[in-house]
Amino acid sequence: MTRSESAPSYPFTALVGAQELTTALVLSAIAPEIGGVLVRGEKGTAKSTAVRALASVLPEQQVAQGCRFGCDPERSEDCPDEPHSGPATTRPARLVELPVGATEDRVVGSLDLRRALGEGEAAYQPGLLADAHRGILYVDEVNLLHDHLVDVLLDAAAMGRNTVERDGVSISHPARVTLVGTMNPEEGELRPQLLDRFGLTVHIAASRDPHERAEVVRRRLDSDADPAGFAARFAESEAELTQRLADAREAVRHVRLDERTLRTIARVCAGFDVDGMRADIVTARTAAAHAAWQGRDHVTRADIRAAALLSLPHRRRRAPFDAPGLDEDLLDALLDDEPEDDPPGGGDSPGDEGGGGPEQETPPQDQPEQSPEEDAHEEDGSGSTNGPRPKSEDSAAEGSTDPSTRAEDTPSSESEDAPEAPSGGMPTPVGTASAQQPYRARRLELAGVGSGPSGRRSPALTPRGRTVGVHPAGIEPAGAPVHLTATLRASAARRAGGLGPARVTGTDLRHAVTRGREANLVLLAVDASGSMAARKRMSEVKTAVLSLLLDAYQRRDRVGLITFRGAGAEVALPPTSSVDAAAARLAEMPHGGRTPLAEGLSEVARVVARERVRDRNQRALVVIVTDGRATAGTHALARAQRIADAWGTAASAMETVVVDCESGRFRMGLAADLAGRMGAEHIPLEQVAASGLVEIVTDRTSPRRSAA
Structure with a gap:
């Protein structure tokens, strides 16, 4: 659904703390091509409030008149509604919320049943992706999103377009959306493919400062008591932020990314052993947006550092159960590998590395790429544990106990005759064992066809999946989709027999039997x-x-x-x-x-x-x-x-x-x-x-x- 304009939202500038979150949202608004923001954090940390508040400070948009997809009138986007005619109109930037339980046809769009049944015309009815074009598509609890919707978002994020081939409709329209998701990690993780599509990630935790917590409560109570009056208090600062965002959007086009800056970004990304090249591209775009936000026309070391802290934590290669984060000591070492005051021309020269100048007398510092990683588990500003887990940590722990030593230590722990607690309850724990590096497991698939909750494991009859049949007339299983073809066929057969009205009736309705996979x-x-x-x-x-x-x-x-x-x-x-x-x-x-x-x-x-x-x-x-x-x-x-x-x-x-x-x-x-x-x-x-x-x-x- 699209954000309502009637009730004022909580002002973005009224947020207390959460500096990293607000910075990430602002940078993503300045340069939407960054790819959006994933906000991870415990419940009750204003994740959703911050995202919804962002929409109220975004600059207005020029849109082509009469375009169902809100296209930019100054560029051709291969829109189904082209050619656009008439003067451009202005509208507020859109924040479209995608509910976790949304159906696929509501997201991608579908056949307009009213026109199909009433006029016999196969017309396309746009979905949420069309509404969110050039705006923000917000998914609360994105880690709970159904897999079929995740696949749809992956396709749209990769191509910038939404292609629909279903129910007699064949259409492709622009869908350049800024994807913003919030999640509580305790409720489950996000699929790696979708995680990588978020340009930036932020981990947010509640402040432990009593004064800051008291101010949060005070402002929340004031907003609930008088939403309009509270919004008016921050109207001036909201307008200033909107103007600053508009200026930064224009300025980011002119920010310089010279060869030396690009090399520094590449060195940082390679030092954290990230997969693929998306991290380098996103870091470069984020650094440019940060420079524009700070009023600079060139990228500095501070911009690269700020960008890396937001774009790399969820992309660095890490053990599956390590907490996401970044080793800031390693980051500083990689940034300092090449002094910032190098002559600009020296970094651009193809023969720079072999020039033998004064800067070349210091050999490349490869050591920081190793030692800080082995000193992992640093903490970032939110208090979360960071740093890649040392690969030798578990083996070193096991290596300290060779088989002969184990044999000496084991008898006391293996003995069934260990003394019990005086009360007859649980004895004092003898010890704990640590797990080794987890390995990839082959898929579990139970026999037969179940009917459990939708998942990706065993065969089952689920509300979503491949259509394998039609439920008998009069049976309407909860959640089963309407089988349009079977419904129209039943209606035609009834009319051919001279029974009932010429239009489709409730008795003609048929539901599809769909087969997918269940969770076990x-x-x-x-x-x-x-x-x-x-x-x-x-x-x-x-x-x-x-x-x-x-x-x-x-x-x-x-x-x-x-x-x-x-x-x-x-x-x-x-x-x-x-x-x-x-x-x-x-x-x-x-x-x-x-x-x-x-x-x-x-x-x-x-x-x-x-x-x-x-x-x-x-x-x-x-x-x-x-x-x-x-x-x-x-x-x-x-x-x-x-x-x-x-x-x-x-x-x-x-x-x-x-x-x-x-x-x-x-x-x-x-x-x-x-x-x-x-x-x-x-x-x-x-x-x-x-x-x-x-x-x-x-x-x-x-x-x-x-x-x-």
Whole structure:
């Protein structure tokens, strides 16, 4: 929907703090070709307020009269409404909001049903992309956007045009939009392809300064009490900002980017090991916009630094679960690699590097590209952890404990006879294991055709997807799209039989059966007791879980983790698709103590039952990692066996795998017996290894099989 002009929005100049956010929005408004802004941050940090306030200070636009797409009258944009006639008109800059639950035809446009059914004409009805041309397309909670809409945005952002081939309509129109998205990382990550399409990214957090927080509350209350009066207080500053933006838009065309500046930008981007060339282009455009905003006609070191802090954090190559950010020490070192007071002519000379002048006596400083990265985890202005994770960090930690040392450290953690707490509760944690670098997991695809929530995993009948049939007459499934062709065919057949009126009626309506993919729940139940607590083994399990989470957020799956040790079981990781939250919780997972197997199985059943209440159609796969021992409480093994025998009734909604971690020459076969009682598939650990655990989960393409 387009921003309403009736009620005044919160003034942009009334925002308190959030300097990095306001700068990014302003630079994107000065040079829309930067590619927009992604605002990441915790809830309640005025992300949406800032974006909506920006529209009120943008300069007005000249548009071609009568053009449905709001084209610029001074340039040809290959518009379907050309040639434009009549004098140009003026309109406010547009902020168009794209709801997370929008349908594809509303976004890209579709057949005008009123004209098609009433006049028999296949006319095109523009969608939100047409409304947002030359304006801002705002997506709140962009990380929750459905995949089919993400694909549409990717196409429009890449081409600057929207092409529609559907329902008898074939049309292409300009769609140059400034994409602005806000998101809370705790609710899930953004697809890498869409993340890269945002020119700039900002992480925002609430201020911890009591005076600043009090001023935020004061202004919010004043605005709510008297919106018009509050807006009037900032009218003058808003007008000044609008004029400054208009001047900067004109000035940015004349900002100089000389050879030395371009080399510096390229050196910075290469130093942070970014993928592709988009980072260099966006950084150059942002630096030019920053210079114009500051009233300069040339780019300086300060402009490049400000641009890099906004354009590179989400593009640098990093581990999947590292927090986005930039090592500012490394950035300064890369910027200082070539002194700023070099003669302009020296940087432009093709033979500059071999000239042997005074500046060449200092060799290129490659060291900063290595040492600051190894001193990672710096903090930016918002307090978030930055810097690429050292590749040697995990290996160094593991390398400090060789196999012989591990053997000496392990017995105390593996012992089932470790003393319990005096109260009989959970013993003191023996230790925690760290996960290694996660690896790419092959896709999990459950058997059959489900009907769960839309995702990118298993085949399912979903409200969106490829049309594979038509629902019978009189059936109107919730969310199912109208099958236009079948509807018109039913109406024609009825009229041919001389039944009813000549127009289309409600009885003619037909809905499409669409087949797509669903999201699944992968629930891992891990025995974290003393017998399972060998450091390397727990590290492998954690690495597998993190790898599944990485695959899950890319494919919109949900993954949960249950651990059982000591005297009970706990949900260490509630079902989620947020890799950041998952990585933090898994890093703290302890191990050691006795084995409460019965409690672990009971907790698994409760979590699955609870998730089924939340979404009855979501299918689950349970992976139980254990050696089958049960040592906590009275009659521990018998209780676990009774629960396993009753598993069949609960297992109808899920597939189950038991990974047997029993080791040693003499084995009791308890895990195999557990799998047999549960009707689950039994996999010995020697056939699994660290990567094998993921292969078991992701290779589940057939229904649950009983153990032999």
